[in-house]
Amino acid sequence: MKFLIVSFDGLRPDLIESALTPNIDRLQQAGVTLSRHRTVYPSETRVAFPSLVTGATPNRHGMVGNKFVDRGSVPGRYLDTSDAVLLDHLNRESNGRLMTAPTLGELLKADQKSLAVLATNTTGTTRLFNHKAEELGHIRFSGHFREVCSPVEALAMAEAEIGPLCPPPPRGEPDRDGQEWITSAFLNFVWPQQQPDVTILSYGEPDTTSHFHGTGSRTTRDTIAFCDAQFGRVLDWWESEGRAAEVQLIAISDHGHVTAHTRVSVAASLKAAGFSTGIAPGTGVDVTVVPGQVGALYLADRSLSNLSHAVEALINEPWCGPIFTRSRNGVEGLASGSFANSLVFADHERAPDVYFAFKADDRIDPFGLAGGTFYDSDRMPGLGVHGGFQAGELLAVGIAAGSVFRCDGATSLIPSDICDLAPTILHALGLPVPATMTGRVLREVLAGASKDDLEPLVEAESYEVGLGSFRQSLRRSIVSERIYLDGGAASNEAVAAPQKLEAAE
Structure with missing residues (x-):
């Protein structure tokens, strides 16, 4: 075979x-x-x-x-x-x-x-x-x-x-x-x-x-x-x-x-919050902003206060989607308002201090395809990108x-x-x-395949965390203890205390 x-x-x-x-x-x-x-x-x-x-x-x-x-x-x-x-x-x-x-x-x-x-x-x-x-x-x-x-x-x-x-x-x-x-x-x-x-x-x-x-x-x-x-x-x-x-x-x-529709600058937003940025670590660089459609920040000062300051700078921006930092309790990240990066299996020692996805939506692009997103690159709007949820x-x-x-x-x-x-x-x-x-x-x-194989139990679960007016959600499915990522989203609506929401498939 x-x-x-x-x-x-x-x-x-x-x-x-x-x-x-x-x-x-x-x-x-x-x-x-x-x-x-x-x-x-x-x-x-x-x-x-x-x-x-x-x-x-x-x-x-x-x-x-x-x-x-x-x-x-x-x-x-x-x-x-x-x-x-x-x-x-x-x-x-x-x-x-x-x-x-x-x-x-x-x-x-x-x-x-x-x-x-x-x-x-x-x-x-x-x-x-x-x-x-x-x-x-x-x-x-x-x-x-x-x-x-x-x-x-x-x-x-x-x-x-x-x-x-x-x-x-x-x-x-x-x-x-x-x-x-x-x-x-x-x-x-x-x-x-x-x-x-x-x-x-x-x-x-x-x-x-x-x-x-x-x-x-x-x-x-x-x-x-x-x-x-x-x-x-x-x-x-x-x-x-x-x-x-x-x-x-x-x-x-x-x-x-998905289709890139609105260009932003992550570095500019971080600079406005008082950080010095670069695309590589170096003298005088507070935050390394890895280029590309995947938001990835590496902090020179990895203290909780500095991490929280960087996350707050992001979640105040209209283009910020789901955001992840090292785990506090398995659901919340260390920085308030963030998810634990372990929820999306991104908690390797090489992982950035902050992962984030650009906010995406279901708008129909000029070619009739669903899916659009903010982006940070020198390309024109209307082109294909990927990396998020x-x-x-x-x-x-x-x-x-x-x-x-x-x-x-x-x-x-x-x-x-x-x-x-x-x-x-x-x-x-x-x-x-x-x-x-x-x-x-x-x-x-x-x-x-047996009947049990063809019809395994599929469970759905959702999580929410937030800070102030920022709220983000994450959806996952479970089959035989194997967890799959269904998607995530973020908004600036009012948010309750962090919680786990259960739903049947």
């Missing part, structure tokens, strides 16, 4: 339709769709994909953002995890502890099995799928970047078969050549020559196009259609050959997108087909997320699921 995971970076489930994505739609008809599938928080690529390969939430694997501050070095340093060379250096520097949970590559190798990765994401993302591929002897190919490919001998053989790696497109332009190259590399070299036990085929689109052209734009839709056509080549192979070879096919995305950011694609799964065109209404895939794969391969994994085996989508 083998597994093939095909990922479409940033694809919203509501953009899957027979006219635009006939091949993904064809897989849905052949398999089972996870209709309540979602990602983790922060809803960023280099947080979600580590959750895929570790089967664990960020508080276990330690990739706390696309960018974060490393407090372990003196002085602290700003890290951008899109850089594969940097990640390799950090892994060596930490004696192999870049990720603080074992990965699928390591677990498979321990049982003499293999993981192959083919990706067109950034070099850093490509490395994070299997950051120890070199020492494990596993294939890791980028569609563009030679420095992240391993082993070099295998790359040379693949290029002799299908042609050289493609240069990356100009910044902001759709990436088509790379998607075609990795598809051909899988079909014409990796599968025929290696037949890995697990393969991850990661299309880096439509994420890039959405960021630069808008999530529902004609350009992005054309890119989605192109990726679907490449997936159609894979699906044709699967139907004619792979299925008979017991290959299980899973299609996913790592997060969705709006449904368009959290909901992700999840489709499975093959002999292991219920292949009847069914739809599962049971919550699931990206952490559940690795435990399900290990279970199907007859391998133990390590205690480091927070995900669960998705028994409800397995062939021969």
Whole structure:
């Protein structure tokens, strides 16, 4: 038995339709769709994909953002995890502890099995799928970047078969050549020559196009259609050959997108409150404001009074959404008005002192898609972003087909997320699921699922905290003790004392 995971970076489930994505739609008809599938928080690529390969939430694997501050070095340093060379250096520097949970590559190798990765994401993302591929002897190919490919001998053989790696497109332009190259590399070299036990085929689109052209734009839709056509080549192979070879096919995305509508400046708000800010720790910097759509603040002075002052500066702003600090009691954060970061599984030692999401809403964007948000970047309004708690950011694609799964065109209404895939794969391969994994085996989508498996108890819970006129809420679902994030919101209405609200599913 083998597994093939095909990922479409940033694809919203509501953009899957027979006219635009006939091949993904064809897989849905052949398999089972996870209709309540979602990602983790922060809803960023280099947080979600580590959750895929570790089967664990960020508080276990330690990739706390696309960018974060490393407090372990003196002085602290700003890290951008899109850089594969940097990640390799950090892994060596930490004696192999870049990720603080074992990965699928390591677990498979321990049982003499293999993981192959083919990706067109950034070099850093490509490395994070299997950051120890070199020492494990596993294939890791980028569609563009030679420095992240391993082993070099295998790359040379693949290029002799299908042609050289493609240069990356100009910044902001759709990436088509790379998607075609990795598809051909899988079909014409990796599968025929290696037949890995697990393969991850990661299309880096439509994420890039959405960021630069808008999530529902004609350009992005054309890119989605192109990726679907490449997936159609894979699906044709699967139907004619792979299925008979017991290959299980899973299609996913790592997060969705919403539309940026109003630009703000986090640094300006903090400066108005008396803080000096920077994008990296340094002399005279009170608060490191990590760039990007995920709000992340690292304080030079980590005292409670200073933390509370920073939180108060944020919650007085109309653009501030849910906000998290280190736990006070499991629900409230240390700073009044904030949630405990453990509620969203973001309490790793690398986590910022303050996480926050920009306030989002359900407004309809110019392309007819629901979901808008404030944002802090130099891009124009109307473009796609992600990182927070709006449904368009959290909901992700999840489709499975093959002999292991219920292949009847069914739809599962049971919550699931990206952490559940690795435990399900290990279970199907007859391998133990390590205690480091927070995900669960998705028994409800397995062939021969019992009535109890198909109808597990699903509980819903909500939390509220606030300070003054600021109130924020968080919604979660529980299945077999596994907790999923449903969303969060914030407002400036009157708030009662912190409380936990229970509701039936």
